[in-house]
Amino acid sequence: MSKIDKMSILGVRSFGIEDKDKQVISFFTPLTVLVGPNGAGKTTIIECLKYATSGEFPPGSKGGAFVHDPKDAHETDVRAQIRLLFTDVNGEKVTIHRSMSCTQKAKNYSFKSLEQVITRVKDGERVSLSSKCGELDREMISALGVSKPVLNHVIFCHQEESNWPLSEGKALKEKFDSIFAATKYIKALETMRQLRLTQNQTVKECQVELRYLKQNKEKAQQIRETVATKEAQLMSSKDSVQRIESQIEPLENRLMDIDTKLGKVMKLDSDIKALESRKKQMEEDNRELEETMEQVFQGSDQQLQEVYQNHQRTVKEKERRLTDCQKEMERAGRECQRLNRVKADLLVEQGRLQLEADRHTQNIRNRDAQVRSLSSFLDMEGYDRPPFAALQLENFHRFVSQRLQQEKETNSQVLADLLEKEQQKQQSIDEIRDKKTGLERTVELKRDLQGKKQQELRNIRADLQRLEGSSNTDHVVQEHELQSAVQNSNVEELKVEVIELQKEKAELDRAQRRLDQEMETLNTHTTARTQMEMLKKDKTEKEEQVRKIKSRHSEDLVSLLGHFPNKRELEDWIYAKSKEISNTRDRLAKFNRPNRHSQLF
Numbered sequence: 001m002s003k004i005d006k007m008s009i010l011g012v013r014s015f016g017i018e019d020k021d022k023q024v025i026s027f028f029t030p031l032t033v034l035v036g037p038n039g040a041g042k043t044t045i046i047e048c049l050k051y052a053t054s055g056e057f058p059p060g061s062k063g064g065a066f067v068h069d070p071k072d073a074h075e076t077d078v079r080a081q082i083r084l085l086f087t088d089v090n091g092e093k094v095t096i097h098r099s100m101s102c103t104q105k106a107k108n109y110s111f112k113s114l115e116q117v118i119t120r121v122k123d124g125e126r127v128s129l130s131s132k133c134g135e136l137d138r139e140m141i142s143a144l145g146v147s148k149p150v151l152n153h154v155i156f157c158h159q160e161e162s163n164w165p166l167s168e169g170k171a172l173k174e175k176f177d178s179i180f181a182a183t184k185y186i187k188a189l190e191t192m193r194q195l196r197l198t199q200n201q202t203v204k205e206c207q208v209e210l211r212y213l214k215q216n217k218e219k220a221q222q223i224r225e226t227v228a229t230k231e232a233q234l235m236s237s238k239d240s241v242q243r244i245e246s247q248i249e250p251l252e253n254r255l256m257d258i259d260t261k262l263g264k265v266m267k268l269d270s271d272i273k274a275l276e277s278r279k280k281q282m283e284e285d286n287r288e289l290e291e292t293m294e295q296v297f298q299g300s301d302q303q304l305q306e307v308y309q310n311h312q313r314t315v316k317e318k319e320r321r322l323t324d325c326q327k328e329m330e331r332a333g334r335e336c337q338r339l340n341r342v343k344a345d346l347l348v349e350q351g352r353l354q355l356e357a358d359r360h361t362q363n364i365r366n367r368d369a370q371v372r373s374l375s376s377f378l379d380m381e382g383y384d385r386p387p388f389a390a391l392q393l394e395n396f397h398r399f400v401s402q403r404l405q406q407e408k409e410t411n412s413q414v415l416a417d418l419l420e421k422e423q424q425k426q427q428s429i430d431e432i433r434d435k436k437t438g439l440e441r442t443v444e445l446k447r448d449l450q451g452k453k454q455q456e457l458r459n460i461r462a463d464l465q466r467l468e469g470s471s472n473t474d475h476v477v478q479e480h481e482l483q484s485a486v487q488n489s490n491v492e493e494l495k496v497e498v499i500e501l502q503k504e505k506a507e508l509d510r511a512q513r514r515l516d517q518e519m520e521t522l523n524t525h526t527t528a529r530t531q532m533e534m535l536k537k538d539k540t541e542k543e544e545q546v547r548k549i550k551s552r553h554s555e556d557l558v559s560l561l562g563h564f565p566n567k568r569e570l571e572d573w574i575y576a577k578s579k580e581i582s583n584t585r586d587r588l589a590k591f592n593r594p595n596r597h598s599q600l601f
């Protein structure tokens with residue numbers, strides 16, 4: 001039986017935190033009585049015993065309130081320590097040492113469990129076990145030999161929870177179950193019941209299997225007996241088979257002999273049949289020969305033999321000639337093929353030549369039409385009715401060439417004249433322009449002079465008016481001066497001169513306008529000529545292109561149509577071929593349609 005010997009407390013509830021405050025309580029046998037006034041610390045000692053043995057804190061303390069209040073100690077961090085010395089169930093001395101700390105925070109406390117150590121003395125040596133709380137608590141339970149519920153609810157039951165025997169049925173049962181460890185017995189009983197059920201089930205299954213196995217055993221016995229019977233039958237059958245096989249062998253040999261003989265007989269039979277049919281054929285041939293024979297040879301066999309040999313030689317000779325004739329025929333056939341090819345080439349050539357001839361005829365027709373129109377244009381006689389003879393054409397050509405040469409010369413002459421005229425006109429325009437400029441300048445100078453004279457006149461008139469009322473002599477003198485000035489100024493002459501100059505200027509303007517119009521006409525002619533040259537060049541290029549295209553496609557067209565077609569013919573041919581293609585497509589579509597239909601079905 002285990003026994004508590006001693007306990008020291010430091011820093012728990014009212015117990016102080018300094019070394020001098022450390023309290024050591026020794027427990028006596030058989031009884032220790034704690035006596036003291038209220039608040040002396042009796043409950044605290046029981047709480048320490050409970051905590052040291054089971055690791056359970058007092059109710060409502062939540063750890064922090066179990067440690068000495070840091071405020072009372074005027075410290076921020078307080079450490080508590082409980083050390084218990086006891087004798088375990090084996091009579092060995094064991095010490096358990098548990099410590100904790102409580103730190104004051106701004107608004108609350110933080111509690112921590114610190115070191116938990118169990119120390120034993122084994123063979124004079126101290127052995128310490130420092131581990132997690134759970135394992136330590138289990139070690140303590142086994143060392144004390146008392147269950148945790150007994151420690152908590154019976155031995156160290158807190159005074160606040162001491163009325164649990166008066167609590168309601170369910171809670172009371174739970175407490176008693178935990179104290180007497182009834183729960184595990186109930187679990188064990190339940191497990192045993194489950195096991196029994198399982199085992200009963202297994203037994204039932206085994207019994208059923210046993211029945212099946214018994215049946216199988218009986219069947220196996222029967223089968224074994226049957227097998228023995230069958231084996232005996234098999235043995236006897238094997239004997240009889242051996243016996244029959246030994247009898248079969250000579251029979252087979254005989255059968256093979258018979259087969260061989262039958263084959264020979266059949267072969268002989270077929271030979272006989274073939275000979276018979278041959279005989280029949282020969283007889284028929286003989287009969288036919290006799291029927292067709294005009295005269296029967298009357299000589300001896302030797303003579304017949306000679307005749308026959310002669311006949312054979314003749315036949316051979318004829319065969320040789322036949323072979324020669326066949327070879328000749330083959331050669332002729334090859335020659336015929338070659339000639340056919342040549343013929344085809346010639347036909348193509350003929351088509352080409354025909355095409356050329358057609359073209360040539362067309363060209364001749366065009367030429368005659370052009371000759372006709374040109375001759376009527378040139379007022380030539382004798383070219384009204386085509387076709388024209390070569391001599392006629394030669395004359396026509398010569399005449400046209402001469403006319404062309406003449407026209408060219410005339411043209412160049414006219415052109416040179418026009419150029420000369422143009423130069424002269426340009427020169428006269430330049431001269432007139434210079435003259436006009438000079439006259440304009442003179443008119444301006446005269447105008448200036450006229451303005452000055454008029455100004456002088458106005459000044460003199462003003463002086464005269466100013467001098468009115470002056471002496472008569474002065475007046476006469478001034479009058480005289482005025483007249484001389486008027487005479488000197490000669491205004492009327494100047495006016496006439498100005499009018500004449502203006503007329504001359506108007507004439508020159510008209511001449512200049514006329515010359516400008518002429519220049520414009522000449523320019524239009526030059527532009528038209530340039531455009532004509534360009535169009536001629538363009539036409540030549542186009543004709544060259546047409547010729548190249550024709551030569552490129554000539555062979556294809558000739559091979560397709562047999563001759564080179566004109567535009568109309570080519571268009572008709574293309575239209576006919578397109579129509580043919582579309583008809584073929586329609587027919588193909590019609591042909592495919594029933595096929596698809598038949599595929600669907």
Ligand SMILES: Nc1ncnc2c1ncn2[C@@H]1O[C@H](COP(=O)(O)OP(=O)(O)OP(=O)(O)O)[C@@H](O)[C@H]1O
Pocket residue numbers: 012013014015036037038039040041042043044045065066067068069072
């Ligand atoms: N955390 C604490 N820090 C400091 N002192 C505390 C703390 N908790 C409780 N106390 C003090 O411990 C004392 C309580 O001790 P305890 O309840 O053990 O005394 P008691 O002898 O069992 O009293 P009663 O006979 O009334 O049950 C009180 O004086 C209380 O003020």
